[in-house]
Amino acid sequence: MPERATSPRTEEPSRRLEKTFEPRAFEERWYALWETEGRFQPSGPAGSPRYVMVIPPPNVTGRLHVGHALGRTLEDVLARWRRMQGQRVLWVPGTDHAGIATQMVVERELAKEGVDRKALGREKFIERVWAWKKEAGGAILVQLRRLGCSLDWSRERFTLDADLSRAVRHAFVRLFSEGLVYRDRYVVNWCPRCGTAVSDLEVVHHEVKDGKLYHIRYDVPGVRSGAVVATTRPETMLGDTALAIHPEDPRTEKLKGRKATLPLVGRTLPIVEDPILVDRAFGTGVVKVTPAHDANDFASAQRNELPAIVVIGPDGRMTAEAGAEFAGLDRLEARKKVLERLTAENRLAKVEDYPGSVGHCQRCDTIIEPYLSLQWFVKIAPLAEPAIRAVREGKIRFAPESWTKTYYSWMENIRDWCISRQLWWGHRIPAFYCDEGHVTVSEEDPSACATCGKKNLRQDPDVLDTWFSSQLWPFSVFGWPRETPDLAEFYPTDVLVTGYDILFFWVARMIMAGLHFTGKAPFHDVHLHGLVRVDGEKMSKTKGNVIDPLEAIDEFGADALRFALTSAASNGPTVSLEKHRLAGSRAFATKLWNASRFALGQFEGERPAGDPPSKHLELPDRWILSRLSSAAAEVSSRLELFRFDEASQTIYAFVWHELCDGFIEMVKPRLSGTNAAPESRSAARETLARCLADSLALLHPFMPFVTEEIWEKLTGRAGTLIVTPFPRPRAEWSDPRAEKSVEALRALVTRVRNFRSERGAGPTEPAELAL
RNA sequence: GGGAGGUUAGCUCAGCGGUAGAGCGCCUGCUUUACACGCAGGAUGUCGGGGGUUCGAUCCCCUCACCUCCCACCA
Numbered sequence: 001m002p003e004r005a006t007s008p009r010t011e012e013p014s015r016r017l018e019k020t021f022e023p024r025a026f027e028e029r030w031y032a033l034w035e036t037e038g039r040f041q042p043s044g045p046a047g048s049p050r051y052v053m054v055i056p057p058p059n060v061t062g063r064l065h066v067g068h069a070l071g072r073t074l075e076d077v078l079a080r081w082r083r084m085q086g087q088r089v090l091w092v093p094g095t096d097h098a099g100i101a102t103q104m105v106v107e108r109e110l111a112k113e114g115v116d117r118k119a120l121g122r123e124k125f126i127e128r129v130w131a132w133k134k135e136a137g138g139a140i141l142v143q144l145r146r147l148g149c150s151l152d153w154s155r156e157r158f159t160l161d162a163d164l165s166r167a168v169r170h171a172f173v174r175l176f177s178e179g180l181v182y183r184d185r186y187v188v189n190w191c192p193r194c195g196t197a198v199s200d201l202e203v204v205h206h207e208v209k210d211g212k213l214y215h216i217r218y219d220v221p222g223v224r225s226g227a228v229v230a231t232t233r234p235e236t237m238l239g240d241t242a243l244a245i246h247p248e249d250p251r252t253e254k255l256k257g258r259k260a261t262l263p264l265v266g267r268t269l270p271i272v273e274d275p276i277l278v279d280r281a282f283g284t285g286v287v288k289v290t291p292a293h294d295a296n297d298f299a300s301a302q303r304n305e306l307p308a309i310v311v312i313g314p315d316g317r318m319t320a321e322a323g324a325e326f327a328g329l330d331r332l333e334a335r336k337k338v339l340e341r342l343t344a345e346n347r348l349a350k351v352e353d354y355p356g357s358v359g360h361c362q363r364c365d366t367i368i369e370p371y372l373s374l375q376w377f378v379k380i381a382p383l384a385e386p387a388i389r390a391v392r393e394g395k396i397r398f399a400p401e402s403w404t405k406t407y408y409s410w411m412e413n414i415r416d417w418c419i420s421r422q423l424w425w426g427h428r429i430p431a432f433y434c435d436e437g438h439v440t441v442s443e444e445d446p447s448a449c450a451t452c453g454k455k456n457l458r459q460d461p462d463v464l465d466t467w468f469s470s471q472l473w474p475f476s477v478f479g480w481p482r483e484t485p486d487l488a489e490f491y492p493t494d495v496l497v498t499g500y501d502i503l504f505f506w507v508a509r510m511i512m513a514g515l516h517f518t519g520k521a522p523f524h525d526v527h528l529h530g531l532v533r534v535d536g537e538k539m540s541k542t543k544g545n546v547i548d549p550l551e552a553i554d555e556f557g558a559d560a561l562r563f564a565l566t567s568a569a570s571n572g573p574t575v576s577l578e579k580h581r582l583a584g585s586r587a588f589a590t591k592l593w594n595a596s597r598f599a600l601g602q603f604e605g606e607r608p609a610g611d612p613p614s615k616h617l618e619l620p621d622r623w624i625l626s627r628l629s630s631a632a633a634e635v636s637s638r639l640e641l642f643r644f645d646e647a648s649q650t651i652y653a654f655v656w657h658e659l660c661d662g663f664i665e666m667v668k669p670r671l672s673g674t675n676a677a678p679e680s681r682s683a684a685r686e687t688l689a690r691c692l693a694d695s696l697a698l699l700h701p702f703m704p705f706v707t708e709e710i711w712e713k714l715t716g717r718a719g720t721l722i723v724t725p726f727p728r729p730r731a732e733w734s735d736p737r738a739e740k741s742v743e744a745l746r747a748l749v750t751r752v753r754n755f756r757s758e759r760g761a762g763p764t765e766p767a768e769l770a771l
Numbered sequence: 772g773g774g775a776g777g778u779u780a781g782c783u784c785a786g787c788g789g790u791a792g793a794g795c796g797c798c799u800g801c802u803u804u805a806c807a808c809g810c811a812g813g814a815u816g817u818c819g820g821g822g823g824u825u826c827g828a829u830c831c832c833c834u835c836a837c838c839u840c841c842c843a844c845c846a
């Protein structure tokens with residue numbers, strides 16, 4: 001830590017060093033001690049309530065960013081607070097294999113070596129990913145230790161561990177046997193760059209303001225004006241297999257029962273009547289039907305028994321089916337070329353501006369292509385229904401509560417979940433195919449087809465969506481489906497804390513999976529915290545406003561980072577973290593440090609005793625104890641409601657403004673002792689000690705390191721604050737009268753201080769102060 | 772096209788039926804038995820606009836404006 005440069009005056013260096021504290025000097029020490037003494041493992045008197053959380057497993061590729069820092073700090077606050085309350089706390093750590101994300105990282109590494117994944121082959125590639133994981137993966141877990149997270153490392157899990165893989169397979173097989181997992185040809189969201197299907201949630205829509213709507217004239221023999229269709233994606237016309245009209249639209253009456261000719265291709269297209277696909281009030285009343293590249297068109301094709309022709313391949317290039325002229329072209333080049341040809345043939349009737357939104361791949365931002373392919377799905381409605389009910393019945397509560405509505409509206413309109421991914425890294429789908437085309441789905445690799453007994457089985461090459469395994473996390477970490485002691489003792493968990501951005505991806509799916517597979521809601525409380533913004537903006541590297549939690553820990557200390565995060569964590573959708581909050585939090589830690597130095601100085605080596613003597617308490621003593629009691633009540637009641645900001649601000653105000661600015665200043669004359677009665681001095685000292693000890697305890701969940709460091713100095717016991725009982729309000733300390741009358745006393749003390757500082761000297765011990 | 776949230780001090784945000792709050796910033800003093808990452812004091816708000824309910828509204832209701840974010844297969 002740099003030396004202060006503000007004060008021109010010099011003091012002896014030994015004293016100066018003591019004024020501020022150096023977090024690096026003790027953070028590591030305390031963490032190591034807590035860990036080696038097993039403080040992070042569940043303990044406590046038999047029969048005491050347990051309190052269980054699972055970490056939202058960060059990607060193995062992850063580095064700790066400020067969003068993680070927030071969520072994990074909030075969890076750690078809860079864990080430490082409950083532990084101090086005497087509960088058997090278990091907080092399970094682990095990481096997620098993160099299919100696409102990890103595969104991309106390793107592919108990028110390979111690319112640097114000029115190696116292509118496909119050239120390497122599946123097996124070698126997977127080996128390579130494991131090697132990468134072993135070496136570089138999970139760095140984030142080390143970083144969580146620096147944050148102070150009291151995770152039980154003896155129970156660390158990885159979503160691709162043997163146990164968890166077994167859970168995934170069990171879940172898949174069970175859903176299949178229940179008819180809730182099926183394989184089908186369907187138009188899915190396809191990312192041509194990643195070369196895989198993705199779920200609806202993995203598609204992000206961006207506005208396209210310069211979008212165009214192209215009106216194309218198709219010839220219709222017998223109808224002079226032909227048919228004009230409008231489309232935003234003209235290249236898909238090469239895959240048209242019909243035109244559709246609404247049966248009751250007078251505009252298109254004359255097209256009924258006729259055929260159209262597909263421009264550029266010459267294919268004859270039936271004109272079908274489809275009141276579901278065609279909106280009478282929209283456009284020209286004629287819709288081109290491209291079953292392979294549009295989900296609505298595909299549905300229409302099924303209703304009308306139309307063929308589907310795939311014209312855009314999995315790599316985003318036009319297939320041979322698109323015709324020799326276009327085959328091999330990238331889809332966007334093909335669009336240009338199609339438009340050129342249509343213009344040349346004078347078939348482009350009109351081009352209008354048509355702003356709209358286009359789906360992009362969440363991972364790589366490539367434009368998503370609707371693509372007809374054979375995929376695995378989870379039939380979701382039967383799973384959603386009980387999940388909705390669990391929330392309706394109050395078995396699961398969201399905090400802030402407003403998320404409940406969002407949850408319902410998503411769950412009530414949920415669509416089947418595409419779970420197969422054309423990737424290599426992940427849980428391989430336990431489906432096996434024989435030459436006859438039969439499917440065998442089984443937990444153990446089958447040796448023969450379950451239908452025909454043929455031996456040469458091929459396993460489905462695809463892997464499962466990474467979220468398929470994460471949805472099992474709250475119970476798979478405990479060994480499910482085996483009936484382990486941990487599963488019996490620690491499942492269901494109590495609270496889940498995460499950002500609202502993965503409410504659908506993860507939280508909703510865990511609820512569905514938990515209820516379906518275990519019959520129990522996986523947790524009873526969900527706290528959805530906001531997303532961290534810096535200076536009002538979403539953090540981004542290009543804007544340079546990223547706060548790196550590790551750098552913040554280096555500069556301000558882990559305690560300051562944690563306190564800044566908790567005090568900013570209100571229940572709104574954004575958590576605004578500014579640099580000055582970090583500095584302010586560090587100042588608070590320093591304040592506490594110095595107040596402790598002062599207090600310890602009053603004891604000169606003796607250890608302060610326990611409770612203050614009740615006989616000789618004076619007004620300031622009764623006041624501060626009353627305030628302490630209120631603060632203790634307030635902190636817990638705020639934490640019950642996940643109001644971390646209010647809880648931390650309560651302690652801040654108590655420690656700084658009441659204990660330091662108020663009590664210590666009022667009591668200094670009594671402590672100096674020359675004029676004060678010994679029992680007065682003693683009462684002041686013991687009250688001070690009590691307040692300090694309880695402040696440390698109240699603050700420990702938020703600032704575990706400094707408080708533990710001071711605690712050792714105060715009590716002589718190393719690393720025990722973490723298991724010291726959390727302060728509770730005490731009826732016998734509550735003293736409303738003292739709270740009222742102390743105002744006058746504080747004002748008096750201030751006046752005397754100011755009087756002294758104005759005169760440079762003054763009455764050292766005014767009689768009034770000996771109150 | 773639906774839905775949610777926001778608009779409070781210069782900045783970032785709490786609050787919420789009964790004389791407006793915090794942190795940071797700003798101004799004025801200050802070598803005070805710890806702390807200048809400090810102490811004491813101070814300034815600053817028609818609590819987005821307009822209506823309504825109420826004895827009383829920043830807070831409840833309606834409405835308008837502007838912002839943010841989610842969800843959505845309308846060519």
